[in-house]
Amino acid sequence: MLDCIIVGSGPAGVSAALTLRANGKSFQIFGSAELSEKISKAELIRNYPGLSNVTGKVFCEALQAQLKDAEIPIMEEKVSGVYALKDKFSVLTNEGGAYESKTVILACGVESVRMIDGEEAFAGRGVSYCATCDGLLYKNKTIAILCTSKRLEHEIGYLADFAKHVYLIPMYKDMQLDRENVTVIRKMPQKIEGGMRVTGLRFPTAPAENVPELLEIAGMFMLRESVSPAVLVGGLQTEQGHVVVNRKQETNLKGCFAAGDCTGRPYQYAKATGEGNVAAHIVCEYLSAQKED
Numbered sequence: 001m002l003d004c005i006i007v008g009s010g011p012a013g014v015s016a017a018l019t020l021r022a023n024g025k026s027f028q029i030f031g032s033a034e035l036s037e038k039i040s041k042a043e044l045i046r047n048y049p050g051l052s053n054v055t056g057k058v059f060c061e062a063l064q065a066q067l068k069d070a071e072i073p074i075m076e077e078k079v080s081g082v083y084a085l086k087d088k089f090s091v092l093t094n095e096g097g098a099y100e101s102k103t104v105i106l107a108c109g110v111e112s113v114r115m116i117d118g119e120e121a122f123a124g125r126g127v128s129y130c131a132t133c134d135g136l137l138y139k140n141k142t143i144a145i146l147c148t149s150k151r152l153e154h155e156i157g158y159l160a161d162f163a164k165h166v167y168l169i170p171m172y173k174d175m176q177l178d179r180e181n182v183t184v185i186r187k188m189p190q191k192i193e194g195g196m197r198v199t200g201l202r203f204p205t206a207p208a209e210n211v212p213e214l215l216e217i218a219g220m221f222m223l224r225e226s227v228s229p230a231v232l233v234g235g236l237q238t239e240q241g242h243v244v245v246n247r248k249q250e251t252n253l254k255g256c257f258a259a260g261d262c263t264g265r266p267y268q269y270a271k272a273t274g275e276g277n278v279a280a281h282i283v284c285e286y287l288s289a290q291k292e293d
């Protein structure tokens with residue numbers, strides 16, 4: 001079993017990984033080889049100590065080189081659920097992977113797209129964040145998909161293969177999918193509705209020609225780069241979308257730590273790397289204490 005699993009490959013996750021490596025711990029970091037869009041998209045970084053006036057691209061390349069030097073590969077799978085068991089964590093990914101670790105560091109950043117009314121309430125009851133985990137449940141049914149990143153377009157194609165009809169709300173430019181059973185809507189929905197399960201998606205006004213204000217759907221997929229930590233980890237304490245942590249980056253769940261933007265403002269690289277470093281050090285202390293017990 002791994003000592004730690006890090007969810008997220010932004011500055012917080014990278015910093016945690018480097019510190020765990022320096023302390024000889026076994027771990028896996030999940031995210032993307034590009035690390036984080038929030039690094040590569042930064043035009044000019046002026047406030048990171050030691051790097052003045054560098055582009056996000058340069059910063060990203062520096063972090064990638066550091067990971068390579070430390071022989072830390074990034075597992076390019078999206079974590080779909082973290083389950084706190086008695087004295088370990090089970091981590092599942094969208095690609096069907098299942099991993100176990102003694103501790104977890106959440107470094108998943110924050111999603112700038114706001115949650116839709118009804119989303120949290122219907123999570124697991126028709127609202128899904130994982131195409132490959134839940135897609136088959138909607139075979140021959142009508143579903144809606146909200147997708148925030150071109151990188152996730154393949155998941156739309158996967159769902160369209162099973163579904164009878166798909167209402168697609170792409171929140172990114174350059175959408176290239178062309179399927180007969182997909183209706184594209186370029187308007188933000190207002191509310192997910194239903195009873196025991198999702199039955200409809202409401203828009204403030206008719207979202208497109210021949211498309212009604214209330215779409216009848218059996219399921220709603222939210223394809224986002226990051227999932228809200230509360231949805232990712234059952235029982236995790238959050239406040240206004242941020243993970244509640246103390247100065248040791250401990251969450252309310254034993255062995256689960258959090259770092260970076262997901263713990264709250266200010267959203268800054270220096271805060272993220274600092275918290276990632278603290279979380280990794282406390283993970284090491286936690287593992288030593290477990291050994292002594």
Ligand SMILES: Cc1cc2nc3c(=O)[nH]c(=O)nc-3n(C[C@H](O)[C@H](O)[C@H](O)COP(=O)(O)OP(=O)(O)OC[C@H]3O[C@@H](n4cnc5c(N)ncnc54)[C@H](O)[C@@H]3O)c2cc1C
Binds near residue numbers: 011044259261268270
């Ligand atoms: C355009 C722009 C410019 C900025 N400029 C500056 C600046 O000049 N100075 C500054 O200090 N800050 C700046 N920021 C803010 C800075 O980018 C963030 O504070 C920082 O990136 C936070 O790091 P993080 O590691 O917490 O999260 P992120 O950088 O958001 O990284 C999180 C990573 O986790 C991955 N992830 C999320 N969920 C999962 C999952 N379930 N499974 C696997 N991986 C997952 C995401 O894909 C992402 O790669 C800027 C932000 C933007 C958007």
